[in-house]
Amino acid sequence: MISSLPVVAALANGLLIGLIPLLIDGLKPAINSRLEKPDERVEWFGRLFYLTWLPAMPLAGWLLDVGSSRDVLLFCGLIPLIVGVAWLALARSIVSLLSNAVFISVAYSFVTTATIRWMTVAFFPDYIDYQPPMNIAALNLGFVAVGTGAMVGPWLVAAIERWFGVRQGLLYLSVALLAPALLTALCEKEFFPLHPPSTSSWA
Numbered sequence: 001m002i003s004s005l006p007v008v009a010a011l012a013n014g015l016l017i018g019l020i021p022l023l024i025d026g027l028k029p030a031i032n033s034r035l036e037k038p039d040e041r042v043e044w045f046g047r048l049f050y051l052t053w054l055p056a057m058p059l060a061g062w063l064l065d066v067g068s069s070r071d072v073l074l075f076c077g078l079i080p081l082i083v084g085v086a087w088l089a090l091a092r093s094i095v096s097l098l099s100n101a102v103f104i105s106v107a108y109s110f111v112t113t114a115t116i117r118w119m120t121v122a123f124f125p126d127y128i129d130y131q132p133p134m135n136i137a138a139l140n141l142g143f144v145a146v147g148t149g150a151m152v153g154p155w156l157v158a159a160i161e162r163w164f165g166v167r168q169g170l171l172y173l174s175v176a177l178l179a180p181a182l183l184t185a186l187c188e189k190e191f192f193p194l195h196p197p198s199t200s201s202w203a
Contacts, residue, residue: 020108024045
């Protein structure tokens with residue numbers, strides 16, 4: 001049971017990788033209608049998300065090289081992502097919305113980088129030293145969850161708009177995101193990749 005926990009947690013985090021960008025894109029019109037003053041600049045919400053995501057990825061990789069993989073995923077990725085989704089639910093001005101795009105994008109960068117790195121050891125921990133390694137097979141399994149998250153994304157957007165409304169739906173989602181964070185927190189650090197003994201890989 002203990003050895004299966006990292007698999008479930010890695011899959012749950014992989015689901016988020018596929019889900020979050022579609023959520024960002026799909027809810028833009030509904031979010032704009034909720035602003036105190038609807039603004040055409042809401043298009044920059046999605047643009048800032050993607051523009052920030054790219055440069056934040058190397059930062060996440062560097063932190064994974066020098067710190068604990070679990071701590072980076074949990075404290076730099078999942079917990080800020082929960083805060084970011086709750087903040088998005090409450091944003092009522094364009095300034096708050098665009099600031100949220102940057103914040104949630106950085107958190108998403110950490111979730112993406114740390115989870116993909118974790119996938120390489122989560123599914124086949126007994127074959128870490130196997131030659132050739134099982135990294136590609138592990139990533140193939142992990143990206144099943146990523147693809148599932150992408151497929152669920154449009155359905156989730158429709159459900160939020162139809163059943164709950166943007167504010168309540170995003171608050172419910174932020175609560176649901178506690179599940180992958182809790183699963184990750186329950187995993188022992190030994191189930192995560194070890195960082196290199198030096199930061200030479202960053203160079």
